[in-house]
Amino acid sequence: MQTSTIQTGNTQAQSFQGQNIVIIGGSSGIGLATARQAKNAGANLFLVSRNPERLREAAEVVGGATQIVADIAAPQPAIFAGIDRIDHLLITAGTVHLQSLKDQSEADLSKVINERLIGPLLAIKAALPLLHAASSITMTSGQFASRPAAIGAIVAAAVSAVESTVRALAIELSPMRINAVSPGWVDTPLLDGLMGEAKRQVLEQTASTLPSRNIGRPEDIAQAILFLMANRFVTGEVLHIDGGGRLV
Secondary structure, eight states: OOOEEEEETTEEEEEOTTOEEEEETTTSHHHHHHHHHHHHTTOEEEEEESOHHHHHHHHHHHTOOEEEEOOTTSOOTTTTTTOOOOSEEEEOOOOOOOOOGGGOOHHHHHHHHIIIIIHHHHHHHHHGGGOOTTOEEEEEOOGGGTSOOTTOHHHHHHHHHHHHHHHHHHHHTTTSEEEEEEEOSBOOHHHHHHHGGGHHHHHHHHHTTSTTOSOBOHHHHHHHHHHHHHOTTOOSOEEEESTTGGGO
């Protein structure tokens, strides 16, 4: 099913009318923002999260969605049971674990790789029978792939692998399209757990160093994701939405 566009005043917006969009990590942050915009564009939503309560809340926020409880770190082969077709698949789940290598256990390392790479690959594999030639897959990597932090080696490795994966799968799964969005600093609930009460101060300080002079919003990343879903001539790409963070 091809994506069309609709006119809205002097602007043009994407229409996903009647299309099935599956969002893994759709209960908060970037995933939830994408779900809201996709719902407004007419999509049928399928939200996947390991937290049933947050999943119910997200479905209410977007105005209705099929809820699937699953853990991206270990998705089951039947994760998409009951869905007859997937037009667009978004995978934007995974935590950020920042710790020096000497202090990380094997379980810590495995958790990041499973959430960021192995789990998403298993989810894509499970979705293949439901995807079609005009489908798209969008993954999220992150700025650590190009500007790693001193205590973020495993995260940098995982998100770099995601970017390599989309290039390889763009060839393997052709003519289906697969791309990645690489967010920079984005004000999401994920940062609450990382920074606590210092979050606002850190974000303000960081914003002052970026060429854009602001911090990203989940809605900013969602717009980029929907662009990648809709544009039939983009595949194997990594779209950086980082306020110029890679340049400074």
